[in-house]
Amino acid sequence: MISPMASELAQALSAALRGEVRFGTAERTVYSHDASNYRHLPLGVVKPADSDDVRAALALCRDHGVPVVPRGAGTSIGGQAIGPGAVVLDFRRHVNRVLEVDPQARTARVEPGAVLDDLQAAARPYGLRFGPDPSTHSRCTLGGMIGNNACGAHSVAWGRTSDNLESLDLLLADGTELTVGGPLSPTERERLRARPGRVGELHRALQDLTAAHLSEIRQGMPDLPRRTSGYALDALLPERGYDLARALTGTEGTCAVLLGATVRLVEAPAARALVVAGYPDETAAADAVPALLTLHPLTVEGMAADLIAALLATGRRPPALDRLPEGGCWLFLETGGATAAEAMDAALVLADAVRRERRATTTVVTDPGEQRQLWAVREAGAGIVSRLPSTGGSADGGGAEAWPGWEDSAVPVERLGGYLRDLRALLGRHGLRGVPYGHFGEGCVHLRLDFPLTEPRRLPEFRAFMEQAADLVISHGGSLSGEHGDGQARAELLPRMYPPEIIDLFRRFKRIWDPSNLLNPGAMVDPRPLDADLRFAGRDLPLTLPYEQDGGSLLKAVHRCVGVAKCVDTSTGVMCPSYMVTAEERHSTRGRARLLAEMLRGEVIADGWRSEEVREALDLCLGCKGCASDCPVHVDMATYRTEFLHHHYRWRLRPASHYSMGWLPLTLRAAALAPAGANRLLRSRPSAAVLKRLGGIDPRRELPALPTENFERWFRRYRAEHPVRPGAEPVLLWPDTFTNHLEPAPARAAVEVLEHLGFAVQLPARPVCCGLTWLSTGQLGVARRVMRRSVRALPPGLPVVGLDPSCTAALREELPKLIGADAGDVPGRVRTLAEFLDEAEVELPELAAGTRAVTQVHCHQHAVLGTEADRRVEARIGLANEVLDSGCCGLAGNFGFERGHYEVSVAAAERVLLPAVRAADRETVVLADGFSCRTQISQLSGGRTAVHLAELLRRAVREGESG
Known part of the structure; x- marks a missing residue:
């Protein structure tokens, strides 16, 4: 319930502004955090449409005596982008142009909300660029960069x-x-x-x-x-x-x-090369820096082995890591030139200097793709090191949580080695762990530490370390912050760095500009304590899913989100489809994590699992799992959403779509008994309209027709006519619901291909289902029963080939989560068709020369299964393939069919996928293994149809036989 003053201000702002005015609980909650350790609930949020809106909003806030906090991408690590009782001005939404x-x-x-990468794109045609390039370049704003001196x-x-x-x-x-x-x-x-x-x-x-x-x-x-x-x-x-x-x-x-x-x-160099220099440890690397600076490299970045260990602990291993030379710490030394040869010559001079001065190991990387992979590791550092690699014996399956605070101290570069040695000793005395890395060329060290911030009784330890660390960096002639500014995290420590007369001058400087203290009060002058207002309070509610990597705690899981905001990067990737469409913070992975954290805190969102604010934000989560792979800290919003829906609707009437779409496997099994009658019903416009209305399905969606013969019946007939060849190696094909009852062509093709290659295809002894439709609608009790029954239907030992990526991913990842040991060895036996063929190393047929394709990768395959095997198989069959950077197709199983989701579903598809499909010539194959992806393409692309990899392989088989 907002106060009368807040209500009055909200009404005045709404009347005066063309932009958006949001004073509701959900919006205030998601803007109460940035990338820091702090939480401040604002009075409201304004998203100005233009500069006139900014002027009007500031005037009204001034009249009401309400402070104002300007905000860009909200990636501030010191707490500068949040303020208690303030109105947050979000510039990123509209005031964001490169003029x-x-x-x-x-x-x-x-404009202040312009994203750095947009500026770089605008400058690139002229061979120019903006020099500063923080790791958040894909979402940070110029206004934020100016605010923090990025x-x-x-x-x-x-x-x-x-x-x-x-x-x-x-x-x-x-x-x-x-x-x-x-x-x-x-x-x-x-x-x-x-x-x-x-x-x-x-x-x-x-x-x-x-x-x-x-x-x-x-x-x-x-x-x-x-x-x-x-x-x-x-x-x-x-x-x-x-x-x-x-x-x-x-x-x-x-x-x-x-x-x-x-x-x-x-001027941007036309060509670049990267020298990676390996040293025994970080202090040796730091000691080498001053001599290397005389050769004027473009970068001197330090990255120690523990950062790589933290990356590998997440399960990812970029192939470019194999290019790292021997060592315990590496310097990334980039050179540039007008030509590749010029950049290479400068790199060789640097590499020679490294070896001559320190007898270090070096590698020169010239391939742009490998350089991007290596830089991506460095750029993801803030997220990677928020979970430290386990030292063994960890009960939660992972290492300790690490937090900002002593995040980016800086010293004169010639003193960096000594500072790092002393800092490591200080960490040892306090029993703290962290992973130092950063801008060694300017003496700046990034460091997240396993502070006991979630334990109130231990907060004095946090304060003691911060004060001693401040004294340490000052003793080395350094600065508390070398990049991210002060905010609440470090402003209290400024009197340790500056004499009292300078602190007084800071106050007077602020007062000259802002005598009424209206703008971001407390961020630098008269700050709040560094150990107050922490965001970690909360309690755990009873859970159904295990959360092994988070010690069985949803609170710990949602606190994975550290606010680095990769989920609000709309330029590329899978994460986050609904945010890419709506640009609403509460529809980002970060925003949803903040809402769940607030629900567990129980103050502003006090009704727990019954929260309508959380339900509304999760309603547009497509369950694509892109965040589980693309988020640097692996926030898995699809899992959290499933958990929430399970509890939110427990013992309550569910939305109609949870019954019509959630129980679809049983409905389709029944309809398969009389497919002709079912199709007459579906083709009748009046009856189809009634079915959609009753089932909570959007009226604009076309209900898919049933085949006259489902796959299992076809297979029985096929096997009667084609007995198993003696000596053929058996393989189990998983007849998922969608392939079996709605589109059996990929399964038929898979049988033909596998048996052509010498395998004997088998099906489970009785009907099976991965349980995904019940999972996605939060009906976990039913999903568990379905999964157990399906596992019991599988013969032991055989490899299991899945055709639909969502079902295959559910068998590999969701099955052990929900039924634990009852899953047995099934998850480890499950393979995609491409994985199975790749591992079998059989000789594959080749397509006709010049065959081209555009590929839509299913979001679950991207997030859970991976696509490396697909790319290798496509290369072996001679396919010239363009893999679209489209992310989720927008249909996402039941999501795109549900009433209220149509606009978001279509808009997600229109970002990349549908324009690319429409632009492809008729000879180009549209390849999509996901049933949802193929359905979205057929319904929205204007007549194009997509095929499964199995169908493309069958085409190669038949072309080989006829040729």
Whole structure:
């Protein structure tokens, strides 16, 4: 229930703005977190449509005395993008354009919500780029980068955000607007002092503050390339040219609201090479850095063996890891040039210097694909190291949870080795573990630690370490933060880094800009305690699924989400289909995890499993499992959704679609007794409309017809006519519901192919089902019974070949989750058709030369099964294949048929899949192993049909026999 004041403000904002105004519980909950350890429930959220909306929203908040927190992608690690009782201004939703690129001036005009990768794409045709490139480049905004003074891997070459700004367009809390730029001459400074009104008053106050404290500022501000703690008061010094753009960069939204910026661009090298240098340990790598900097590499990134161990603990192993040379820590040294030869020459010089100075091992990687794989490991670091590799004996099947806090300290590069040695010793004294990595070329170290933040009685240990770590980095001449800023995580420690007179100047600087303390109060000046407002409170509710990797705890599972926000990257990949369509934070994997965490906290969302806010957010989860594979910390929202639906509807009437679609295997088995009658019913428009209405199915969906003969009947007839060949190796084909009763052609083709290759196909002795339709609708009791009965129907020992990826993935992953030891060895025996053929190493028939295909990968195959075997099989049969980066097709089993989901389902398909299918010429094969994918294509593509890999292989068999 919102307060009368909040209601009044919400109404006023709704009347004045064209953008979105959200003061509901769900929206406030998902914006109460960023990527930090903290939780602050805002008063409401505003998603302005344009700069006029920003002006109006700020004016109304000022009139109501409500603080304002500007927000980009919400990936701030210090807690800068959240604020208690504030109105959050989400710039990423609408105020997000790259307005102009000027290749002659090498500048670009951007709105604050513009995503970095969008700017890079706009600059790329001119051979230009924005220099700073944090690992969140696919979703971080320019406004957020300016707020935190973001850096990235290439800062040794191209500097921080503050080094790449031309001008900033600012809106002050009192409504004043002004533009500030870089260094100014004395004459220009005098002209600004003479301006009338608030603008002149501001410039006079800032210049006078600086003039009165020149010695304190000169002596009290460490000269570091990665100092992002505190305000950059030294940018106001006369010798720095009163550089207001630099002084405002890194102020974390506490001084002004950004309306736009002009940024400088740099020339992008046409070619790059990567030198990977191996050292015995991280301190040896750090000690080597100063000498290597003289050769001017584009990057000097450090990554130790424990980061690789943390990656491998997740089960993933990028093939490019095989290119790492021997060592316990590696430096990534990138070179560039106008040509590949020029980049290679620079790389060889670097590699020679590495070997000569330290006798280290080196590898030079020139293949762009391998370079991307290696950089992807480094970019995923913040997510990878949130779960440390197990040291053995872990009861929950994984290592300890690790949290930000001491996240990105920085020291002079020549002192980095000593600092790392001392930091490791400090960690040992406190019994803490972490995985250091980072920007070694500028002395910046990223580190997440297994702080006991979930245990209130141990919080004094957290505080003690933070204070001692602050003293340690300062003793090395360093900064509390070297990239992510201060926020609540480190602002309390600023008095340990700066003398009292500098801390007082910070307060006065903030007051000049924002005398009413309206903008992000407490983020840097007068901060809240670093051990307050933690987000980890909550209790566990009774669960049905095991959560082995999370100690049987859903609370621990949802706290996997650390907010790095890969799920709001809409440019590529599987995750997250509904967010890609709606762009609503509560429909992202991150937003849903936050809602579940709040449900378990029990304060704002107090009705537990009955929560309508959580149900609404999960209603548009397609269950694609993309997050389980693509999320750096493997948040598995499809599993959490199943658990929630099970409890939410327990002993209650379910939506109609849970009965019509959830119990579809039994319905289809009954309908198969009289397929002609069933089809007459389905083809009758009035009766079909009634069935859709009763079944909760969208009226725009076409109900699939039944074949005149299902697969199992066809197979009995086939086997009577084609007895098993003597000596043929037996294999069990899984007759999933969709293939058996709706589209038997792929199964018939699989039988023909397998028996042509010398195998003897068998079917289970009685009807089987993977239970997926009951799983996806949260009917776990029924799913468990169905699974157990199906397992008992399987003969022992035989490999099990699945044709539909969703059913195959359920057998491999969901079966042991739900029935445990009763699953026996079945999950380990299950293979896709491509996996089976790849492992069997049989000689495959080849397609006619020039056969082309576009492939839609089923989302469950991407997430659970993998596609490497498919690619190898396709290469062996001579298929020229384009694999679409389309993610989920949008149908996702029952999802796209359910009433209320049609628009999202279609929009998901229209992102990549349907345009690619329509653009393919008629000779190009559309390949899709998933029944849902083929159905979506046939219903929405305008006449194209897709085929299963088995059907393509049968085509190759028949072409070989006829040729």
